[in-house]
Amino acid sequence: FGKYCDEQCKEFMLCKTEESDPRRCLADGKAVTACALEFFRKVKQSCRQEFDDYARCLEFSSSKMEFRYCRKTQAALDNCMLEKLDLERPHLGYFRCQGFITQKDPSLRLIWSAHMNQHQGYPKTSQGIQPGTGLGSIGTASLVCCRYAVPTTVECKLL
Template sequence: MGAAHHYGTYCKTKNDAFMQCRIEGNDPRKCLQEGKESKGSCNEVFTEHWTCLDYNNQEHNRCRKTQKSFDSCMNEKLNLKRDS
């Protein structure tokens, strides 16, 4: 949920390729390359954000600081702005 705003825009093609590989091969281990390509450039701040959400029962108001860091990284490195 923490990356949903960005994930849908940036990772759709890569995620679709991973899911197609996984479905066709019935073995996700054969699709590791597609999965690695989906990680992106902001993994550290993304991990901080989803961890905050996880520990706070998905209460976004408690994780605005990590959300801001993640959104800034996505904007800076991938030129993706968060939709409201």
């Protein structure tokens, strides 16, 4: 839902932050609600069984609704969402990012270099990528960098 309705949610939160009168944000709030309804209708129409199985697993597998017990049903839901709705689950940390840069973006090397000049060491990646290497595709994996607003950093990882 968060990725599907990202723009509407950002507009609503921006309005809430900028406006002292909440009535000025009603239209943006309605847009978020409409987007959420559209999203869940699509999920219900295309992946209802997988969604229900995952929700049931989360609810009954542990008292704290821990994800670790439900990875199989999560994978089934993720596959259904990707195949039938062309929606990919965002990677962990997606919503912390201010913006994304992929290996196809020519500014990646400049941002990566600026980041390296400001900080000692290299950004943590699962494969230990060093600046100037691995900036293209590696098999089916892609290097994705995330710009964070505070602190001003760039974090890269292979997906």
